[in-house]
Amino acid sequence: MEFFEEIGKVAIGSRLRMLTDKVTEDAAQIYKLYHIDMQPKWFPVFYTLTQEREKTITEIAKAIGHSHPSVSKIISEMLKKGYVKESKDKADGRRNVISLSKKGMKISAELKDQLIDVNAAIEEISAQAQHKLWEAIGEWEFLLEQKSLLRRVMEKKKQRDGAKVEIVAYKPEYQEVFRSLNVEWISRYFKMEESDYKALDDPQGYILDKGGFILVAQYDGEPLGVCALIKINDGEYDFELAKMAVSPKAQGKNIGFILANAIIDKARSLGASKIYLESNTILKPAINLYHKLGFQKVAGKPTPYARCNIQMELSLS
Amino acid sequence: MEFFEEIGKVAIGSRLRMLTDKVTEDAAQIYKLYHIDMQPKWFPVFYTLTQEREKTITEIAKAIGHSHPSVSKIISEMLKKGYVKESKDKADGRRNVISLSKKGMKISAELKDQLIDVNAAIEEISAQAQHKLWEAIGEWEFLLEQKSLLRRVMEKKKQRDGAKVEIVAYKPEYQEVFRSLNVEWISRYFKMEESDYKALDDPQGYILDKGGFILVAQYDGEPLGVCALIKINDGEYDFELAKMAVSPKAQGKNIGFILANAIIDKARSLGASKIYLESNTILKPAINLYHKLGFQKVAGKPTPYARCNIQMELSLS
DNA sequence: TATATTTGCGTAACTGATTACGTAACTTAT
DNA sequence: ATAAGTTACGTAATCAGTTACGCAAATATA
Numbered sequence: 304m305e306f307f308e309e310i311g312k313v314a315i316g317s318r319l320r321m322l323t324d325k326v327t328e329d330a331a332q333i334y335k336l337y338h339i340d341m342q343p344k345w346f347p348v349f350y351t352l353t354q355e356r357e358k359t360i361t362e363i364a365k366a367i368g369h370s371h372p373s374v375s376k377i378i379s380e381m382l383k384k385g386y387v388k389e390s391k392d393k394a395d396g397r398r399n400v401i402s403l404s405k406k407g408m409k410i411s412a413e414l415k416d417q418l419i420d421v422n423a424a425i426e427e428i429s430a431q432a433q434h435k436l437w438e439a440i441g442e443w444e445f446l447l448e449q450k451s452l453l454r455r456v457m458e459k460k461k462q463r464d465g466a467k468v469e470i471v472a473y474k475p476e477y478q479e480v481f482r483s484l485n486v487e488w489i490s491r492y493f494k495m496e497e498s499d500y501k502a503l504d505d506p507q508g509y510i511l512d513k514g515g516f517i518l519v520a521q522y523d524g525e526p527l528g529v530c531a532l533i534k535i536n537d538g539e540y541d542f543e544l545a546k547m548a549v550s551p552k553a554q555g556k557n558i559g560f561i562l563a564n565a566i567i568d569k570a571r572s573l574g575a576s577k578i579y580l581e582s583n584t585i586l587k588p589a590i591n592l593y594h595k596l597g598f599q600k601v602a603g604k605p606t607p608y609a610r611c612n613i614q615m616e617l618s619l620s
Numbered sequence: 621m622e623f624f625e626e627i628g629k630v631a632i633g634s635r636l637r638m639l640t641d642k643v644t645e646d647a648a649q650i651y652k653l654y655h656i657d658m659q660p661k662w663f664p665v666f667y668t669l670t671q672e673r674e675k676t677i678t679e680i681a682k683a684i685g686h687s688h689p690s691v692s693k694i695i696s697e698m699l700k701k702g703y704v705k706e707s708k709d710k711a712d713g714r715r716n717v718i719s720l721s722k723k724g725m726k727i728s729a730e731l732k733d734q735l736i737d738v739n740a741a742i743e744e745i746s747a748q749a750q751h752k753l754w755e756a757i758g759e760w761e762f763l764l765e766q767k768s769l770l771r772r773v774m775e776k777k778k779q780r781d782g783a784k785v786e787i788v789a790y791k792p793e794y795q796e797v798f799r800s801l802n803v804e805w806i807s808r809y810f811k812m813e814e815s816d817y818k819a820l821d822d823p824q825g826y827i828l829d830k831g832g833f834i835l836v837a838q839y840d841g842e843p844l845g846v847c848a849l850i851k852i853n854d855g856e857y858d859f860e861l862a863k864m865a866v867s868p869k870a871q872g873k874n875i876g877f878i879l880a881n882a883i884i885d886k887a888r889s890l891g892a893s894k895i896y897l898e899s900n901t902i903l904k905p906a907i908n909l910y911h912k913l914g915f916q917k918v919a920g921k922p923t924p925y926a927r928c929n930i931q932m933e934l935s936l937s
Numbered sequence: 938t939a940t941a942t943t944t945g946c947g948t949a950a951c952t953g954a955t956t957a958c959g960t961a962a963c964t965t966a967t
Numbered sequence: 968a969t970a971a972g973t974t975a976c977g978t979a980a981t982c983a984g985t986t987a988c989g990c991a992a993a994t995a996t997a
Contacts, residue, residue, distance in 0.1 A: 312742045312754060313735055316644045317664060321685060322757050322764075323636040329770035330633070336774060336872075344953065347634060361975060368638055373954060375977060397962045397975040417773075418630055420780060424772035425629045428763050434756035437629060440639050442749040447639075453646035455741035456734075457653060463737060555653070661983065678945060690984060692947060714945040714992050 337417045339410060340384070348377050352387065352403050353411045359398045386410060464522075464556040470565040473506065473517035480526045481506055481517065484548035492585060493610040502546060506531070515542070516569055520549070520562045527553040528562045532570055532578075540616065541575035547589075559592050567596065567617065576620050579604070581611040654734045656727060657701070665694050669704065669720050670728045676715045703727060781839075781873040787882040790823065790834035797843045798823055798834065801865035809902065810927040819863060823848070832859070833886055837866070837879045844870040845879045849887055849895075857933065858892035864906075876909050884913065884934065893937050896921070898928040 330343035347367040351358060360378065364371040378401055381387045386407035392398035403411065482503040489495055502509045506517055513534050520528035531546040544566060549559045570578055582589055598615035647660035664684040668675060681688040695718055698704045703724035709715035720728065799820040806812055819826045823834055830851050837845035848863040861883060866876045887895055899906055915932035
């Protein structure tokens with residue numbers, strides 16, 4: 304199986320599956336060896352019944368980690384063999400209480416020898432192996448319980464994407480990108496307004512020269528996100544965060560977060576103590592992002608934009 | 621899942637299966653995260669094709685350890701998606717040669733980032749675990765390759781059964797068992813003969829007093845096997861191994877082997893250099909046993925038994 | 938050269954699990 | 968007391984794999 308050597312540990316899933324198959328494939332033969340008429344898939348159900356006498360379908364399912372229909376089916380097969388009996392719970396008519404029959408008890412006695420031998424065989428393998436499979440499985444179960452593989456992969460993706468993102472200061476050649484990325488989202492959700500054109504057509508005159516800043520996020524060298532910090536003289540706020548836009552191509556790469564963080568750092572380095580922004584609640588991802596960054600909703604500021612229905616602020620002190 | 625703590629390592633199979641499920645369950649989600657339109661089960665096939673350009677159905681199946689119908693199905697699904705293309709081998713009309721299409725190549729490029737992140741996530745888990753799952757799996761694969769679980773269990777069974785078997789010397793109270801066990805098999809396969817009755821009705825006079833021996837195998841205290849060593853004065857042989865019988869109840873418990881070994885040891889301790897026996901080739905398990913004990917076929921000795929069609933000897937020197 | 942065996946692979950049937958769904962019984966809230 | 972929600976569990980559909988089987992092409996054998 305050279306496959307696995309090449310592909311590396313990504314294949315851990317397939318590899319686990321193959322080992323599982325190998326460990327499991329002889330099970331039917333082993334029962335035959337002991338002249339026990341039982342299907343391997345019955346075993347977990349059977350075993351819990353030997354330990355607990357009486358259990359309902361759902362209890363068994365929970366105990367062995369199967370779905371209840373699976374247990375239901377297994378029980379009906381075992382019923383046919385006469386290994387178990389069922390009886391309705393008098394107190395609760397829904398519950399189907401299962402227990403071993405006489406015949407089942409006899410089988411369970413015969414099973415003991417088999418369990419002893421299988422256990423010995425597995426202990427032998429364990430003893431011959433340097434690395435402890437049993438313990439390793441336990442650790443992996445625990446670690447995956449704490450944080451699923453999906454979440455771990457998501458984190459790695461963010462890290463890697465983040466490393467590719469470079470935040471650079473505005474230069475005149477970015478004017479076109481600054482304009483088009485903003486026009487794209489504004490005209491998708493709303494209508495371009497007078498003040499939009501002013502800022503987007505002449506960022507130099509309208510933003511930078513008035514003491515504001517613009518940052519550009521490059522992903523793999525390509526400018527895919529922009530964000531402006533507009534100076535306001537209002538007594539309460541120092542800057543307004545505005546004209547933030549990320550290309551749809553770059554969705555899910557965390558560029559918005561990195562960009563916004565960079566602009567907040569910039570504001571902080573300029574001695575700002577409070578940042579203001581305006582947005583619209585239909586832009587849910589944006590609102591979420593602002594929230595994650597620490598912005599709080601405020602009300603009742605005058606705004607030149609018709610599309611604004613929410614205002615937020617971030618205190619830097 | 622208290623199940624596993626109770627039952628011990630016999631459950632290694634189930635536990636492996638559950639871990640596999642946990643590792644695998646997020647796979648579909650992870651593809652979605654990277655906007656890759658691929659089913660997890662396609663991945664092994666897809667991956668081998670990225671490595672090898674061209675492969676036939678059976679080659680792929682062998683490489684990834686699946687059955688060929690499974691690969692066949694997966695390929696037909698991927699064909700529908702346009703990820704692969706197939707073409708008949710000109711030199712061999714049976715072979716269906718599969719390779720990635722343009723679209724498939726594009727996907728494979730997109731997959732690289734995902735593989736990097738998944739690998740990083742798995743390495744992270746490995747790093748956090750003390751016990752090395754990857755290496756442990758490798759060892760188990762190797763050990764099971766060398767000797768399957770079934771064979772290991774069989775050995776343990778033999779050992780345990782062997783420990784319950786006790787070989788004791790003949791006493792008069794065993795005469796009934798000695799007789800009935802032998803009558804049982806002789807009359808099942810053949811007809812009782814004159815010389816059978818002589819020996820079975822009077823083992824004391826006919827075997828022991830003439831310098832022979834009888835051993836009895838007890839299993840859990842119950843006499844279930846017998847075997848005689850009859851003194852012969854023939855110049856070449858010292859003893860004949862005869863009247864060996866094991867109860868059908870005790871089949872598969874290795875009693876025959878233990879008993880025969882004990883009787884051979886007995887002969888050796890009496891200074892014998894060669895043992896002789898007569899049997900019939902329809903008794904295959906018996907012949908196999910004699911063979912395993914080292915007996916070799918010889919020909920042309922006179923015998924009082926009609927049922928004898930094979931003669932064997934064992935040299936003890 | 939004809940015949941038998943092996944090989945490649947597709948289809949069909951089966952297997953052991955799942956999710957989806959419906960029904961009946963019980964519990965909780967109004 | 969009744970409505971609304973929850974629980975137990977059986978049936979049906981689905982899924983990802985398997986084995987069984989059959990056909991056609993290639994190869995070996997007599």
